[in-house]
Amino acid sequence: MEDVDFDELVASLTLREENQSVKSYQNTVAVACPACGEPFDDLVVCQENPTSLDLTMQLDLCVGTVDDQAVIFTHKQ
Template sequence: MDDVDFDELVASLTLREENTALKSYQNTVSVVCPACDDPFDDLVVCKENPTSLNISRQLDLCVGNVDDKTVIFTHKR
């Protein structure tokens, strides 16, 4: 993720949720995932360590790290 402009990537996304533990963005413009080069559905930024995620559906995940925060790119199956 070192070669990705994370601020520019996030600027292209739609904020869905923010709380003390995480920020969640929806990818409404088909930005590609920096890990796998396929468009992703959502981006989750974990603001606390540890952070618990409640996922109710089956997803493929790509994971990275930005400014000591874990970022998760979700891909619906």
């Protein structure tokens, strides 16, 4: 993801939830996923290592790292 300006990407998103393990953002403006090019639904930044995700639905996931933090782009199926 070296070509992606992550700070700029996050600035386009809406922060929905933040706790000590994860921060999640909703993509309300259809920003394209840097991994697959399709607009993603949510971005999850893992702030703890390791971190568990509690998924409530079946999702396609794209994964990257930024500053040694895992970032996950979710796509509803």
